[in-house]
Amino acid sequence: MFDFGDYTLRVVAAGSAILGITSGVLGSFAVLRKQSLLGDAISHAALPGVALAYLLTSSKSPLVLVLGAALAGWLGTLSVRSIVKRSRIKQDTALGLVMSVFFGVGLVLLTYIQRLPDASKAGLNTFLFGQAAAMLGRDVATMFVLGSLAVLAVVVFWKEFKLLSFDPAFAASMGFPVQLLEVLLTTLLVVAIAIGLQAVGVVLMSALVVAPAAAARQWTDRLGIMVILAAAFGAASGVTGAAVSSSVEHLPTGPTIVLVASVIVALSFAFAPGRGLVARTILQRRSNRRFRLEAEG
Amino acid sequence: MSQYQAEIILVGVIVAIACALPGVFLVLRRMALMSDAITHTVLLGIVIAFFVVEDLSSPLLIAGAAVVGLGTVWLVEAVHRTRLVAEDAAIGLTFPLLFSIAIILISRYAGDVHLDTDAVLLGEIALAPQRRFIVSGWDLGPQAAWMMGTILVVNLVFIRTFFKELKLTTFDPALAAALGFSPVVVHYALMGLVSVTAVGAFDAVGSILVVALMVGPPATGYLMTNDLRRMMMYSAGMATLAAISGYWVAHFLDVSIAGSMAGAVGLFFTVVLVFAPERGIVAVARRHTRQRWEFAQTMLTGHLLNHEGTPEETHESRVDHIEHVLGWAPAFRDGVISRAERDGLIVQVDRTLRLTPTGHTHAAKVLIPAAGGTRLEP
Structure with missing residues (x-):
């Protein structure tokens, strides 16, 4: 049905898979720490970084743009943290404010760039909505290197991140540098998002952080299994989305990937053993019946 | 200043105030991110309504958008009620899905019309004065000013009429329920208001600026006072200031007006955050x-x-x-x-x-x- 012999599709599918894996892994921690929407803020906040990186270096090399995005995204999360810490503004307001203001500034820079006489500025727009179909071999190489580093860091700091996600107070009392670990984990999330922006765009990147992790959460109570499942769901959404959108005309890749990921979430919500809605309904029926039987004697 | 410029600023100021007023309650109810979700999903309402009436200027588009906005709120709550995920994750799951469906519909079926995603997300307030409101030969100014003006009046009337209810359900929902005011009804009425405001504003300034205007000025006002009425007035003032200064910065640098207004919102917030008397960082x-x-x-x-x-x-x-x-x-x-x-x-x-x-x-x-x-x- 899908022609994976096609070179472009292979590149796109590989890129989407890498993207799904990294955002699935890092997203698991974000979802568990109730920071699902941090991804949304980071991806919006990254825009001025992309524009500035281009303005300063006149380079469109994926590494430069991704670094710019990561830096701005990181600055955005830092702003959210310090606003919440230093004023009575709550997390949700700080997130909404930072993402929209950073994005606005990015828009200003972007329109400024578009007026420059230089012709090689095309392609920056793809950061808004993403253009997975335009992914090149070198983009995928960049994604692979940065994504692997991020996942590797999670493996190295596994114990620390686990503790941080479930009991930060205990982690602090054990003498772990909690603040530093939090910054590290956020930085990794920023990297995971930055590499995906070009493929699925600012608006939909946040979905790839939340959806695979939220789906994986339903199947298990163990962090290790959840992270692996989230990576698998992310990869499956990426590859399936890329393949479907390439075989149907006028079907943009980013939204298709999100659609696939949402289907996985819906299936997980419904059919996951134990927590799932079906399982819960059956359990409830059964206990109702037993209760009635016992009541009737 | 030409008449054209004055009209752009007028539209900007009306939009800014219209967004800031319901935004005050979003910020106080810790639902600021609902504005982010709604501004994205109303696109789906516009698209669906457009397929039905095939006219981009039909008021039905606003109705469709408002319905989908409310639908978003309901869906987020439904997902959250399953107790399978936390509320922030419920928002993060819901709005990208609806937004994706909207984008897919647009790129598959509406490729040729003005409904391009760039315009919706980024907005182009500079073009607002081009669409005139003409009644039997009389040019009454830009359509956007009339539409947003109407929405602003609706917002004002709603907030004035239900001020007590809004205040009570915002600060003490349990007491409100005990006294017989249904927090749920007030909640959905407010969300309907946010949806209508978002869709009206979004045509003029794009969805991202709507979020900036709904969240930024109220957050700034929140840093300046403990009094709800004052907070609303400060928010409206900040919104006006951001709209005007944002326009002129954009004018002199020749850059995106919406982006520049959002930047101004951020700048004013930062200044107040640092220098506010009593609560400022300094x-x-x-x-x-x-x-x-x-x-x-x-x-x-x-x-x-x-x-x-x-x-x-x-x-x-x-x-x-x-x-x-x-x-x-x-x-x-x-x-x-x-x-x-x-x-x-x-x-x-x-x-x-x-x-x-x-x-x-x-x-x-x-x-x-x-x-x-x-x-x-x-």
């Missing part, structure tokens, strides 16, 4: 410093009072001894002593400190003598 830091010195002076006088008239007095009152007792660095100690001298709390004779009568009263006021005359210090 004010808080200064208060902390002042309290630190005051506390240290009190400690010093307390220590002196504690040993007054005891055999150890000469030893305990020596300047060189103080730093060991109170654990102060020499520089800090000298600062405290000179401040206490300046305030007339102590006098220094031959590197030994003695309380003045003022210092005596000061120390006695804060130093509550323990029962049985026990010393407060070892």
Whole structure:
């Protein structure tokens, strides 16, 4: 049905898979720490970084743009943290404010760039909505290197991140540098998002952080299994989305990937053993019946 | 300033105030991110309504968008109610899905019409004066000003009429429910208002600026006052200021007006965050410093009072001894002593400190003598 012999599709599918894996892994921690929407803020906040990186270096090399995005995204999360810490503004307001203001500034820079006489500025727009179909071999190489580093860091700091996600107070009392670990984990999330922006765009990147992790959460109570499942769901959404959108005309890749990921979430919500809605309904029926039987004697 | 420019600014100001007013309640109810979700998903409502009526200027588009906006709120709550994920994850799952469906519909079926995603997300307020509102030959100004003006009036009337209900359900939903005001009804009415405002504004300034205007000015107002009415007035003022200054910055740099207005919102917020009286970062830091010195002076006088008239007095009152007792660095100690001298709390004779009568009263006021005359210090 899908022609994976096609070179472009292979590149796109590989890129989407890498993207799904990294955002699935890092997203698991974000979802568990109730920071699902941090991804949304980071991806919006990254825009001025992309524009500035281009303005300063006149380079469109994926590494430069991704670094710019990561830096701005990181600055955005830092702003959210310090606003919440230093004023009575709550997390949700700080997130909404930072993402929209950073994005606005990015828009200003972007329109400024578009007026420059230089012709090689095309392609920056793809950061808004993403253009997975335009992914090149070198983009995928960049994604692979940065994504692997991020996942590797999670493996190295596994114990620390686990503790941080479930009991930060205990982690602090054990003498772990909690603040530093939090910054590290956020930085990794920023990297995971930055590499995906070009493929699925600012608006939909946040979905790839939340959806695979939220789906994986339903199947298990163990962090290790959840992270692996989230990576698998992310990869499956990426590859399936890329393949479907390439075989149907006028079907943009980013939204298709999100659609696939949402289907996985819906299936997980419904059919996951134990927590799932079906399982819960059956359990409830059964206990109702037993209760009635016992009541009737 | 040409008439064209004046009209752009007029539209900008109306949009800014119309967004800021319901935004106040979003910020206070900790639902700021609902504005992000709604501004994205109303696109789906516009698309679906457009397929039905095939006319981009039909008021049905707004109705469709408002319905989908409410649908978003309901869906987020439904997902959250399954207790399978936290509320933030429920938002993060819901709106990208609806937004994706909208984008897919647009790119598959509406490729040729004006409904391009760029315009929706980024908006182009510079074009607002081009669409005129003409009644039997009379040019009454830009359509956007009339539409957003109507929405602004609706917002004002709603907030004025249900001010008590909004206030009560915002600050004490349990009490509101006990008194017979349904928080759910107020909640959905407010969300309907947010949806209608978002869709109206979004045509003019794009969805991202709508979020900036709904969240930014109220957040700024929240830093300036504890009074709900004042907060609304400050928010409206901030929104106006951001719209006007944002326009001129964009005009001189020749860049995106919506982006520049969002930037202005951020700038004003930052200024207030840093410099606000009482709650600003500078004010808080200064208060902390002042309290630190005051506390240290009190400690010093307390220590002196504690040993007054005891055999150890000469030893305990020596300047060189103080730093060991109170654990102060020499520089800090000298600062405290000179401040206490300046305030007339102590006098220094031959590197030994003695309380003045003022210092005596000061120390006695804060130093509550323990029962049985026990010393407060070892």
